[in-house]
Amino acid sequence: MRVLIYSDVHGNAEALAAMAEAAEGSYDTSLCLGDVVGYGASPNQTTQWVREHTKVVIRGNHDRACASLDGIQWFNPAAAAAARWTHAQLQPDNSAWLQGLPAGPLAWEGEYLVHGSPLDEDEYLMEAVQAAGSFAATSATCVWFGHTHVQGGFALLQSGGESRLEALRSAAEPPAPEARAGVRRFQLEPGARYLINPGSVGQPRDGDWRAGYALLHTGEGWVEFHRVPYDLEIAQRRILEAGLPPRLAQRLAAGK
């Protein structure tokens, strides 16, 4: 089975459309790791698409905050302003759907889905020490996480009775609007365990502005990281026209 796994769309309809077009025909089912809304100017469009096209969705901290304003006190000023704007924009059925999303961890067909980490949906899983804590917190072979907006993750490899933690390389490359979609494939090793972040569709923070997502082939045991360019200028213009903080438009171009 081929599985599209994506996260952190953040109301960016242009990035979501680019992923949908690039991935079309290459997957049998799909999973979303949360943060469908927040930051971007198209919360209803992105929620509608995710509702219609995604098999399993767990909530992110921004879904929770934008639908109910719960947790907004922990947000920085730009994120809080965007959450309040999104809260006012969301159609009632989309807001109700977001509020009804299950929090991770959620087990699905052997995959283990979380927004932040197995320990906390708000934890940023960035460093090896945090990865070690997450591996210790679950026996799952493959944990899929989002929240950091950084494509990649960690492998816990076994050899000679010893375990070794390694970072996974992503498909992020220096910004290059004319570049073709970046793809990096790796094989899941028997006996190894993984923490994998498919990257952010709508607001990458790993220095590559292009929309990130992942494909998993459960039968053949490989994972592909993908990056695909999208109509950045339209996404930025719509953020500015909505009166959202200008920094939210600027950061899209930097991928930060």
Ligand SMILES: [Fe+2]
């Ligand atoms: Fe996010």
